Amino acid sequence: xxxxxxxxxxxxxxxxxxxxxxxxxxxxxxxxxxxxxxxxxxxxxxxxxxxxxxxxxxxxxxxxxxxxxxxxxxxxxxxxxxxxxxxxxxxxxxxxxxxxxxxxxxxxxxxxxxxxxxxxxxxxxxxxxxxxxxxxxxxxxxxxxxxxxxxxxxxxxxxxxxxxxxxxxxxxxxxxxxxxxxxxxxxxxxxxxxxxxxxxxxxxxxxxxxxxxxxxxxxxxxxxxxxxxx
Numbered sequence: 671x672x673x674x675x676x677x678x679x680x681x682x683x684x685x686x687x688x689x690x691x692x693x694x695x696x697x698x699x700x701x702x703x704x705x706x707x708x709x710x711x712x713x714x715x716x717x718x719x720x721x722x723x724x725x726x727x728x729x730x731x732x733x734x735x736x737x738x739x740x741x742x743x744x745x746x747x748x749x750x751x752x753x754x755x756x757x758x759x760x761x762x763x764x765x766x767x768x769x770x771x772x773x774x775x776x777x778x779x780x781x782x783x784x785x786x787x788x789x790x791x792x793x794x795x796x797x798x799x800x801x802x803x804x805x806x807x808x809x810x811x812x813x814x815x816x817x818x819x820x821x822x823x824x825x826x827x828x829x830x831x832x833x834x835x836x837x838x839x840x841x842x843x844x845x846x847x848x849x850x851x852x853x854x855x856x857x858x859x860x861x862x863x864x865x866x867x868x869x870x871x872x873x874x875x876x877x878x879x880x881x882x883x884x885x886x887x888x889x890x891x892x893x894x895x896x897x898x899x900x
Contacts, residue, residue: 671696671706671707671897671898672707672747672748672896672897672898672899673707673708673709673745673746673747673897674692674706674707674708674709674746674747674748674750674893674894674896674897675708675709675710675711675738675741675742675744675746675747675748675749675750675769676688676689676708676709676710676711676741676749676750676752677710677711677713677734677737677738677741677749677750677751677752677753678710678711678712678713678752679712679713679714679715679718679752680713680715680718680752680753680755680756680867681715681834681835681836681867681868682712682715683834683835683836683837683868683871684752684753684867684868684870684871684886685710685712685752687867687870687871687886687887687890688750688752688867688886688889688890688893689708689710691886691887691890691891692706692708692890692893692894693705693706695890695891695894696894696897696898699894699898700898706894706897707897708746709741709744709745709746711737711740711741713733713734713737715835717733718730718733718756719831721733722755722795722797727758727759730756730759731759731762731763731766734751734756734759734763735762735763735766735767738763738766738767738771739766739767742767742768742769746769747769747897748769748770748771748772748893748896748897749763749767749769749770749771749772750771750772750889750890750893751763751771751774752867752886752889753774753867754774754794754795754798754804754865754866754867754885755794755795755797755798755866757773757774757775757803757804758797758801758803758804760773760803770896772889772892772893772896773807774885774888774889775804775807775808775811776807776811776892777888777889777891777892778808778863778865778883778885778888778889779807779808779811779812779813780811781883781888782808782813782861782863782883783811783812783813785861785881787813787860787861787881788812788813788814788860789813789814789815789816789858789859789860790808790813790814790815790816790859790860790861790862790863790883791815791816791817791818791851791854791855791857791859791861791862791863791880792804792805792808792815792816792817792862792863792865793818793826793847793850793851793862793863793864793865793866793869794826794830794863794864794865794866794869795826795827795830795831795866796823796824796826796827798865798866799817799818799823799826799827799865800817800823804865805817808863814858815863816854816857816858816859818850818853818854819853822850822853825846825850826847826850829843829846829847829872830866830868830869834866834868834869834871834872835868839871839872843872844872844873844877847869847872847873847877848873848877848878851873851877851878851879851880852879854880855879855880859880860880860881861880861881861882861883862878862880862881862882862883863883863885864882864883864884864885864886865885866885867885867886867889869884870884870885870886870887
């Protein structure tokens with residue numbers, strides 16, 4: 671079994687889910703008392719959020735490269751960046767470390783394609799929804815990606831940063847996401863990518879008429895696949 675290196679804390683609410691999913695999957699696949707070999711370096715999300723908000727992405731690169739190198743020195747065989755938004759700097763992070771970085775968009779795109787879908791709605795932070803770094807990776811794998819209207823994008827972004835990252839799960843937010851997902855469906859989406867690792871804490875399959883692709887779950891399971899690969 672390979673050792674999984676997790677860069678977490680963005681936010682720790684979803685990093686908990688990564689740890690749970692990975693260990694449950696290893697136990698299910700290997701049986702008995704098996705659990706995952708993993709390391710986690712958890713950053714201070716207040717620092718990351720400030721750098722995001724003020725556009726200091728190069729400084730964010732330095733923080734994540736430091737985390738990745740610590741994991742590599744600690745014996746990790748691969749790195750999982752436990753966030754969608756910070757994959758904006760994934761290429762720079764991968765270039766700075768000597769072990770593979772498992773990109774969150776890749777298992778997500780694979781799951782969408784395996785379901786026979788070609789057009790998906792994307793929910794996430796405004797960075798993830800509006801910038802090319804994430805959507806382009808999905809498009810390169812044959813998908814058409816739809817995003818909400820500007821007003822709805824602002825709602826999704828606000829709920830993530832003001833509620834979900836601090837563990838606040840509110841019915842009003844779930845209702846708003848339900849409405850936004852329905853709108854994406856009317857625009858042609860065949861499924862919805864939950865492109866922020868906290869959204870799965872709020873939105874469940876029963877909240878959507880369309881199939882949901884939870885990036886936290888897909889990314890964590892892909893890490894287990896990589897760790898158990900011969």
